[in-house]
Amino acid sequence: MTTAATMPETIMIDVARYHPEHDEEPQYERFEVPYRSDWVVLDALNHIKDQDDGSLTYRWSCRMGVCGSCGMMVNGVPVLTCAAFLRDYLPGPVRVEPLAGFPVERDLVVDLKDFIGKLSAVKPWIIREEETPLSEGEYKQSPGQLADFKQFSMCINCMLCYSACPVYQHEEEFVGPAALALAQRYNADSRDEGNAERYPLIWSDDGIWDCTFVGECSEVCPKHVDPAGAIQSAKLESTVGWYTSFLPLGRKRD
Amino acid sequence: MLRELSAVFMAVYVVLMVIMVSRIYEGQDAYEDYRDFLKSPFVIVFHLIALAFALLHSITWFQAVPRAIRIRRGEEFVPPQALIGTHILAWFGISVVIIGIFLI
Numbered sequence: 001m002t003t004a005a006t007m008p009e010t011i012m013i014d015v016a017r018y019h020p021e022h023d024e025e026p027q028y029e030r031f032e033v034p035y036r037s038d039w040v041v042l043d044a045l046n047h048i049k050d051q052d053d054g055s056l057t058y059r060w061s062c063r064m065g066v067c068g069s070c071g072m073m074v075n076g077v078p079v080l081t082c083a084a085f086l087r088d089y090l091p092g093p094v095r096v097e098p099l100a101g102f103p104v105e106r107d108l109v110v111d112l113k114d115f116i117g118k119l120s121a122v123k124p125w126i127i128r129e130e131e132t133p134l135s136e137g138e139y140k141q142s143p144g145q146l147a148d149f150k151q152f153s154m155c156i157n158c159m160l161c162y163s164a165c166p167v168y169q170h171e172e173e174f175v176g177p178a179a180l181a182l183a184q185r186y187n188a189d190s191r192d193e194g195n196a197e198r199y200p201l202i203w204s205d206d207g208i209w210d211c212t213f214v215g216e217c218s219e220v221c222p223k224h225v226d227p228a229g230a231i232q233s234a235k236l237e238s239t240v241g242w243y244t245s246f247l248p249l250g251r252k253r254d
Numbered sequence: 255m256l257r258e259l260s261a262v263f264m265a266v267y268v269v270l271m272v273i274m275v276s277r278i279y280e281g282q283d284a285y286e287d288y289r290d291f292l293k294s295p296f297v298i299v300f301h302l303i304a305l306a307f308a309l310l311h312s313i314t315w316f317q318a319v320p321r322a323i324r325i326r327r328g329e330e331f332v333p334p335q336a337l338i339g340t341h342i343l344a345w346f347g348i349s350v351v352i353i354g355i356f357l358i
Binding site for chain 1: 258318321322323324326328329331
């Protein structure tokens, strides 16, 4: 516990800098920022951009753990920088780097293309075999049916789980935790009838079966989505589906 | 991390078992020699460590069950402890049956 008497006045922040037009590889630049017990890492970055170097590039928006845009590696761990208090990194220095496993565009900004492509590949929307006309009202759902997928619907696409996943770091083709959890979210939705359309991708070798259940994705998830749990549920469904496919009336579970 | 490491010990244990099967196939002398090897302190210590890792692997495996199996009754999910307990009981029961078969 740091008391007021021992509280430092400043803290050192080592920021990864990378400018693709004239840098071969990322370099670290050290900044000294004022220490405030209620400041988060994002506050320190905003201070640096405001006072020291206006060219520092990073993404942020809501500053309250909802938008999912300020994810970065802080001391090697993927976190939302708006929720990472400087007081938890005393005495410093604090190392801030772009999310691991993604190509860096500049400084702390990563290229989202791969993630966005995977997200849309799992068809994260309600698929109906036949759309009911609007005049017949909404698709009804009980609180219990909502509970089946609600946890998986809390994802804010911050990509921390991808940076924490050792499989994704080694195999770029892996669909990854957030996208697979989102697929499970729609597969478990009673209003959805699109399971069979999602299975070819999520049941493939690049899908759930690439996951070795290390579980780091669920550890770092700021919204407690438990992508690792979602993937294991999907593995169970996939296994049951594989066995039932040998039965005369196989794979009629949707 | 320890859970991932446990796989190494399980793999070595399986190799020792496969060698034993091949020694049995080769005849009684080969089997007796292999049994003497298994009685050496180093191999016994290895088996104790492998047993500890097997228990760790099994228990953490059952602890992970509620994350894969979500059973909903009405609006509530079956509590994780109930799922873990049922699986551990089943594991214990099946183990007793298997040990029983070998002892009879």
